[in-house]
Amino acid sequence: MNSDIKEVLVSEEEINETIQRLGKQLTEEYQGKNPLLVCILRGAAMFMMDLVKSLDFKMEYDFMDVSSYGGENTVTTGDVRIIKDLDTSVRDRDVVIVEDIIDTGYTLDRLVELFESRHAKSIKLVSFLDKPARRIKHVKVDYIGVEIPDEFVVGYGMDYDEHYRNLPYVGVLKPEVYSTK
């Protein structure tokens, strides 16, 4: 285990089981619908690439980069900025937004509003992690992987100051990692 990690919250095994379960649920829902899966960079990249391999239906995917935490922040600025937009039109498409984590809900709330304004046919949300304790915007997430407690987590795509995204599990950092920054 990485020496900066205090505790593993979601192991590689639990990640794999979660992907299989979500893949089955989405495969039931989207049979014959050709949805557009939208990966929200950068955090959701690892989850997205595992998830799509477990889907057994015709689909397309695209990427969008939004950010509201940035740098050493473990608290959102609430200002969700679009850094890279989609290349694909969502008009009249069944859209599935794929996120690594829903925390305050600002990011997903903003994206749902955006895709509604662009006339998506339907919008559903998939989030690998759910941290309900910190919710401010009460967005309905249709598919949730794992619910976690109120801790700032890293790994499996998620970062602290851009590091730790490559860890194959989700963990909590030791407090000294923040204090020595």
Ligand SMILES: O=P(O)(O)OC[C@H]1O[C@H](OP(=O)(O)OP(=O)(O)O)[C@H](O)[C@@H]1O
């Ligand atoms: O529910 P919220 O409070 O909005 O938080 C969740 C969002 O914050 C993180 O992204 P971030 O903006 O840090 O960018 P990143 O994905 O590039 O790390 C995370 O990947 C989610 O997209």
Ligand SMILES: [Mg+2]
């Ligand atoms: Mg993100």
